[in-house]
Amino acid sequence: MGEFNFSIDLPVRSEWANVDLLRTSVQNCFTAVFSDIEGCRLLAMVTGELIENAIKYGDWSRSEDQRFHLRVWGEGRSAHVSVENPVQHDDENAEQVLETLGWMRRFPSAIDAYRAKLLEVAAADRDLGNSKLGLVRIAYEGNCTLTAELARGVLRVQAELTV
Amino acid sequence: MHGLVVGDLRIEAVEAVEDEASAAVQLLWKGKSNHRHPGEALAPYFREVLAIAAQKRVPLELHFEKLDHFNSSTISSIIQLIQDSRARSVKLVLVYDQALKWQKLSFDALRVFARDDLLELRSA
Numbered sequence: 001m002g003e004f005n006f007s008i009d010l011p012v013r014s015e016w017a018n019v020d021l022l023r024t025s026v027q028n029c030f031t032a033v034f035s036d037i038e039g040c041r042l043l044a045m046v047t048g049e050l051i052e053n054a055i056k057y058g059d060w061s062r063s064e065d066q067r068f069h070l071r072v073w074g075e076g077r078s079a080h081v082s083v084e085n086p087v088q089h090d091d092e093n094a095e096q097v098l099e100t101l102g103w104m105r106r107f108p109s110a111i112d113a114y115r116a117k118l119l120e121v122a123a124a125d126r127d128l129g130n131s132k133l134g135l136v137r138i139a140y141e142g143n144c145t146l147t148a149e150l151a152r153g154v155l156r157v158q159a160e161l162t163v
Numbered sequence: 164m165h166g167l168v169v170g171d172l173r174i175e176a177v178e179a180v181e182d183e184a185s186a187a188v189q190l191l192w193k194g195k196s197n198h199r200h201p202g203e204a205l206a207p208y209f210r211e212v213l214a215i216a217a218q219k220r221v222p223l224e225l226h227f228e229k230l231d232h233f234n235s236s237t238i239s240s241i242i243q244l245i246q247d248s249r250a251r252s253v254k255l256v257l258v259y260d261q262a263l264k265w266q267k268l269s270f271d272a273l274r275v276f277a278r279d280d281l282l283e284l285r286s287a
Contacts, residue, residue: 016199019197020171020195020197023197023232038263038264038265041232041263041264041265042264042265044232045232045265048197048232048234049234049235052199052234052235052236056199111272114272115272115275118238118242118272118273118275118276119275121238121239121242122242122243122245122246122276131239133235133236133238133239134234134235134236137235137238140268140272141265141268141269
């Protein structure tokens with residue numbers, strides 16, 4: 001991708017149909033600006049996986065305004081995707097997200113962590129839910145640095161890509 | 164043999180019977196696999212086509228070249244199929260387009276399961 005500054009900042013309704021609407025929107029927007037189509041596809045994949053997690057595991061019981069927050073921005077040769085969603089107090093999934101990021105750092109590379117996660121999914125027999133495969137995929141396929149922060153009932157997961 | 168439609172994903176089933184060596188049950192994936200729970204539809208469908216491939220004693224070939232996107236839940240379902248086909252001694256062939264970076268990355272990683280002749284990952 002070329003060196004441009006860009007920013008998208010959206011409060012998004014927590015509806016599954018929005019995963020693909022936003023994934024393809026990010027892909028189409030950036031494909032229109034940048035010549036690296038495959039890079040735009042990966043940015044879109046990262047966006048889609050983070051949104052899926054927010055919708056699946058966010059706490060949507062507290063408010064009638066059920067929205068998560070999506071930001072996609074970049075400067076120079078870095079792109080960032082950030083998704084924030086509400087979580088319950090002592091939320092097990094949010095803790096698992098933080099644990100998964102710590103687990104990934106124990107591997108020498110993202111591909112090693114991803115291969116290990118694939119084998120873990122295979123060993124889990126039929127229980128395929130909540131494996132956090134998507135997060136590990138983001139780090140590997142998106143060549144991303146992932147960070148997460150849990151504060152005041154909000155989980156923010158952020159991916160940084162070098163483009 | 165019938166195909167499957169799950170949201171934006173369409174799988175077409177084809178029996179390739181040109182000659183004995185290349186005979187296979189082929190599943191042609193098209194569109195996008197972005198369902199929240201793809202395994203709910205894919206798992207029973209895979210069981211069905213796996214049984215047909217086992218009965219005919221031919222490989223099961225999944226073609227992803229025309230697929231635009233799949234989510235990680237779909238990858239989990241494909242891993243389950245890899246396990247099930249090996250358990251039934253049915254050869255599974257995953258065909259992808261390595262010119263597409265996302266497909267090359269996804270399927271290269273799945274080579275971690277290619278430890279015998281029962282799983283082949285083939286670039287189209």
